[in-house]
Every structure is written in structure tokens, then in C-alpha cells.
Amino acid sequence: MQFGYKTILNINYTDKMRHTKVKDLLNSTTTLHEVNAKGWVRTFRNNQFIALNDGSTIDNIQCVVDFENTADETLKRITTGAAISVTGTLIESKGAGQKFEIQVVKLEILGDSDAEKFPIQPKNKPSLDFLRENAHLRVRTNVFGAIMRVRSVLSFAVHSYFQEKGFVYVNTPVITGADAEGAGEMFQVTSLPLDDLPKNEEGSIDYKKDFFGKQTNLTVSGQLEGETFAMALGQIYTFGPTFRAENSNTSRHLAEFWMIEPEVAFNDLHDNMDLAEDFIQYVIKYTLDKCPADLKFLESRLLEEEKSKPQADRSELALLDKLNFVLENNFKRVSYTEAIAILRECTPNKKKKFSYIIDEWGADLQSEHERYLVEKHFKCPVIVYDYPANIKSFYMRLNEDGKTVAAMDILFPGIGEIVGGSQREERYDVLIEKMKVIGIDEEELWWYLDTRKFGSAVHSGFGLGFERLVLFVTGMTNIRDVIPFPRTPMNAEF
Ligand code: 4AD
Numbered sequence: 001m002q003f004g005y006k007t008i009l010n011i012n013y014t015d016k017m018r019h020t021k022v023k024d025l026l027n028s029t030t031t032l033h034e035v036n037a038k039g040w041v042r043t044f045r046n047n048q049f050i051a052l053n054d055g056s057t058i059d060n061i062q063c064v065v066d067f068e069n070t071a072d073e074t075l076k077r078i079t080t081g082a083a084i085s086v087t088g089t090l091i092e093s094k095g096a097g098q099k100f101e102i103q104v105v106k107l108e109i110l111g112d113s114d115a116e117k118f119p120i121q122p123k124n125k126p127s128l129d130f131l132r133e134n135a136h137l138r139v140r141t142n143v144f145g146a147i148m149r150v151r152s153v154l155s156f157a158v159h160s161y162f163q164e165k166g167f168v169y170v171n172t173p174v175i176t177g178a179d180a181e182g183a184g185e186m187f188q189v190t191s192l193p194l195d196d197l198p199k200n201e202e203g204s205i206d207y208k209k210d211f212f213g214k215q216t217n218l219t220v221s222g223q224l225e226g227e228t229f230a231m232a233l234g235q236i237y238t239f240g241p242t243f244r245a246e247n248s249n250t251s252r253h254l255a256e257f258w259m260i261e262p263e264v265a266f267n268d269l270h271d272n273m274d275l276a277e278d279f280i281q282y283v284i285k286y287t288l289d290k291c292p293a294d295l296k297f298l299e300s301r302l303l304e305e306e307k308s309k310p311q312a313d314r315s316e317l318a319l320l321d322k323l324n325f326v327l328e329n330n331f332k333r334v335s336y337t338e339a340i341a342i343l344r345e346c347t348p349n350k351k352k353k354f355s356y357i358i359d360e361w362g363a364d365l366q367s368e369h370e371r372y373l374v375e376k377h378f379k380c381p382v383i384v385y386d387y388p389a390n391i392k393s394f395y396m397r398l399n400e401d402g403k404t405v406a407a408m409d410i411l412f413p414g415i416g417e418i419v420g421g422s423q424r425e426e427r428y429d430v431l432i433e434k435m436k437v438i439g440i441d442e443e444e445l446w447w448y449l450d451t452r453k454f455g456s457a458v459h460s461g462f463g464l465g466f467e468r469l470v471l472f473v474t475g476m477t478n479i480r481d482v483i484p485f486p487r488t489p490m491n492a493e494f
């Protein structure tokens with residue numbers, strides 16, 4: 001085989017992998033004498049035109065088969081879903097919509113796909129629900145290919161942002177003894193036999209006999225361990241899986257999701273908000289730059305989906321305009337107290353349209369309230385800060401007023417809460433007092449308390465739910481569609 005075009009296409013060949021990515025073929029600047037592509041058949045028309053996709057791009061490459069000189073046996077095996085290898089000439093395409101196509105000289109079926117049985121048939125457009133049940137195959141569709149490429153680029157953007165800024169990437173433990181959020185929504189981890197649990201003298205489960213000699217769970221957040229690292233390395237971030245056994249069967253909750261948690265020594269709440277805003281704008285910009293074709297495709301998908309919705313429920317902006325809007329506009333910052341005043345006076349509250357009516361200061365904001373603030377009132381991303389202490393976590397710093405904490409949530413259109421963060425309580429006495437009131441065991445968190453005993457300092461951080469970010473950027477509406485294999489109540493297939 002001739003590899004004279006190696007330099008033109010800027011491809012690194014190894015002996016084993018000599019085929020060229022569809023993306024590179026489509027981006028070629030010249031016709032090429034001999035190329036090889038490998039991928040999966042999307043469609044096969046007129047016994048002649050194969051639309052081949054290899055996942056490198058949303059676009060298929062058209063491969064034109066010389067059917068008169070191809071065995072019938074082979075032609076029959078060119079079915080949707082089959083893996084094939086085509087060798088031929090890259091020529092300028094006469095058809096509309098593509099610059100190049102492959103004139104096939106040699107075609108090899110690598111893996112058959114029974115046309116009767118392959119569940120994803122282009123003719124009858126499969127629903128998102130159906131595809132969710134076939135999550136192992138849905139990535140072979142345009143929509144999921146686009147989502148998963150965007151997800152990959154977004155996660156690289158996360159690292160790129162923090163690495164450029166000199167943050168240290170920390171891998172906090174997945175198995176832990178601490179309930180970082182104090183919300184008790186944890187999956188237990190045990191190696192004890194569940195049908196024959198060892199008991200202690202009081203008759204309760206004897207965790208001393210468990211694998212770790214104590215009760216453990218899957219982490220709900222890496223924050224507490226992250227804080228200890230920030231108090232030595234200055235600026236750190238985590239990016240890992242977190243687990244919550246909350247029975248929330250919504251389009252925005254997963255039992256297993258990925259969270260990004262930066263933590264910065266000497267940052268106060270306002271620095272924290274600045275960091276979060278700058279970070280979100282950076283990763284969106286990065287993805288807009290790197291994934292134009294996928295985002296364009298997702299934009300038209302959303303437009304199509306919304307055609308069946310009443311006008312009032314459609315997005316005001318198309319996907320790309322919405323993403324650019326977030327880049328170009330500052331997030332609106334309001335205190336919880338101001339937010340409550342707005343909500344108390346708003347029409348849906350007065351007309352009792354909300355499921356939870358806001359009548360006094362201290363009420364927790366439900367997603368209907370968050371979405372009202374963002375989508376109807378401010379019409380832009382909103383940061384709500386200084387929440388009542390008793391609806392927020394124990395580690396948040398108590399403000400001078402003695403009743404609010406230096407917390408902040410970032411609320412996004414169509415999503416609701418995308419970020420939760422705070423300035424941390426760095427004063428040992430105040431923290432201990434708070435833990436006592438809430439009933440958090442000091443002994444469990446002795447190591448966390450040590451950071452307040454030795455060289456404590458102002459510090460802040462936040463957690464961003466990665467899938468909620470992917471939801472926003474892709475314009476998808478169900479969080480189960482932006483993670484490869486979603487885990488939700490009653491569902492852990494694959
Ligand atoms: O607001 P949360 O619970 O905050 C924390 O866990 C803090 N320890 C973060 C920190 O300060 N380091 O969660 C943070 C974010 C939420 O804003 C949301 O985006 C996401 O995590 N999140 C979920 N995403 C998907 N499914 C769930 N069940 C989620 N729960 C939280």
C-alpha cells in the first residue's frame with residue numbers, strides 16, 4: 001500500500017492500524033489514490049451507496065460500490081450495523097453535501113449485522129426511551145455519537161482549564177467512612193454476608209468484622225478530602241464519580257454522576273463565584289471551538305424535538321445562541337434574601353401555581369423556584385448566595401449575621417442548580433459548635449478538624465455536576481442521555 005499521503009493527512013500510522021479516519025478523509029485537501037477506511041454501515045442505498053461512519057465525526061463518508069463487479073453474497077451482507085473495511089480511491093464527490101467519497105475497489109465484511117435483528121434501524125427513527133434501553137448500541141446513532149464526543153471534549157476542557165491555572169488534580173477516595181454532605185444519602189460498601197450479618201453484644205451489626213473494620217460507603221463528594229489538599233497545595237481540583245442514593249427519579253438526577261470540585265486556599269466566597277463563572281465560560285468556549293459540527297447537529301435535533309411542543313415550552317434561543325449568550329453575559333448575582341423577595345411577589349407564587357408556595361424567609365428553594373428566577377425573571381444564569389444556615393451543609397462558613405452562610409448555588413436555564421459551593425468554615429470553634437448542633441460525630445471527622453487546628457485559613461470551593469453541564473451544552477433534556485450507562489433508581493443495566 002502507498003502511504004505517500006501520510007504527510008498530507010497528518011496521520012500517524014502504525015503497522016497495525018493503517019486505515020484512515022473518516023474525519024481525516026473528509027477533511028482531505030486532495031484526492032488520494034489508495035485509502036482504506038473501517039467503520040460501521042449506517043445505510044446502504046441502491047446496492048451502490050454505503051454511508052460509512054467510524055465515530056470520528058458526525059459525518060458519514062459515502063462509499064460507492066461497483067455492484068456489477070461485486071458478488072451478490074457480499075452485497076447482501078452490507079447491512080445497517082455491519083462492520084466493514086473498504087479500500088479504494090478518494091475522489092471528489094458528485095453528490096451534494098460531501099466533498100469527497102470513496103470509489104470502492106475492495107470491500108471486506110469484518111462483522112455481519114443481521115438486518116432483521118439489529119435494533120437500530122434508520123427507517124423507523126428510534127425514540128430516546130427505546131435507545132436508553134439499548135444503551136450499548138445507542139452510541140452508534142448520530143445523536144449519541146455527538147453527545148459522547150462533546151462529553152469527551154468537555155472533560156478535557158475541565159483539565160485544560162485547571163492545569164493552565166496551575167491547579168493540582170487530586171484523586172479523592174471512592175470508598176469512604178465520611179458523609180461529606182451530611183445528608184445520609186449513601187450507598188453502603190460492605191463485604192459482610194448480608195444473609196448472615198455478624199452482631200455485637202447489643203444486637204446491632206458488628207462492623208468491626210467488616211472489610212475495613214468500620215462502616216463505609218461510596219463517596220457523595222470528594223470535598224472534605226479535597227480541602228485537606230488545598231490546605232497544602234493551594235489550588236486543587238477533583239474530577240471523579242460520586243454516588244447518591246437519593247430516590248429522585250427526575251430528568252436531572254443520577255445515582256452515579258461525575259463531579260468536578262475545585263478547592264482554593266485563601267479564596268473567599270466572591271473569589272469562588274468568579275472562579276466558577278470563569279471556569280464554566282472557558283469550558284463552553286473550548287467546546288464551541290472544538291465541536292462545531294456536533295453542536296450544530298445537536299442544535300437542529302433540539303429544534304426538531306421542540307416542534308412538537310407548545311410555543312411557550314420551546315427554548316427562546318437556539319442551542320449555539322444560548323451557549324454564546326452564556327459566554328457573553330455575566331451571571332446575575334443575588335442574595336438568597338433578594339431571591340426570596342422576588343419569589344414571594346411573583347405571579348406563580350401569588351396565584352399558587354408553584355407546588356411549594358414561598359411565604360417566608362428560610363424556605364428551601366425548589367427547582368421550580370430556581371427555574372423561575374433563571375428562565376422567567378432574570379433570563380440569564382444566576383448565582384444565589386448567602387443562604388440560611390439551617391438549609392445548608394455543616395461545613396459552610398457562618399456569616400456575621402449569625403443566620404446565613406457563605407454558600408452559593410449557580411442556577412442555569414433548563415437545568416436549575418448546576419453548581420453548589422461555599423466558603424468553608426475555617427474557625428475551629430465555630431465548626432465544632434455547628435457539628436455538635438447537627439449531631440455530626442467529631443471523632444469520625446478528626447482529620448478534617450485537624451486542618452482547622454494546624455494552619456487554618458480562609459478557603460472556598462464548589463462542586464459542578466458534570467452531567468448537568470453536558471445536558472446544558474448538548475441541549476438534551478434528560479440526564480440519562482448524557483452519561484454512557486446511567487444509574488437511576490431501579491436501573492443498573494449494563
Ligand atoms: O450541591 P452539591 O450536593 O454540593 C456538594 O456536593 C459539595 N460538596 C460541592 C463542593 O462544594 N465541593 O452537589 C454539587 C453539584 C450540584 O450542583 C449538581 O450539579 C450536582 O453536583 N449533583 C448531581 N448531579 C446529578 N445527579 C445528582 N443526583 C446530583 N446531585 C448533585
Ligand code: MG
Nearest residue numbers: 409417419420
Ligand atoms: Mg446543592
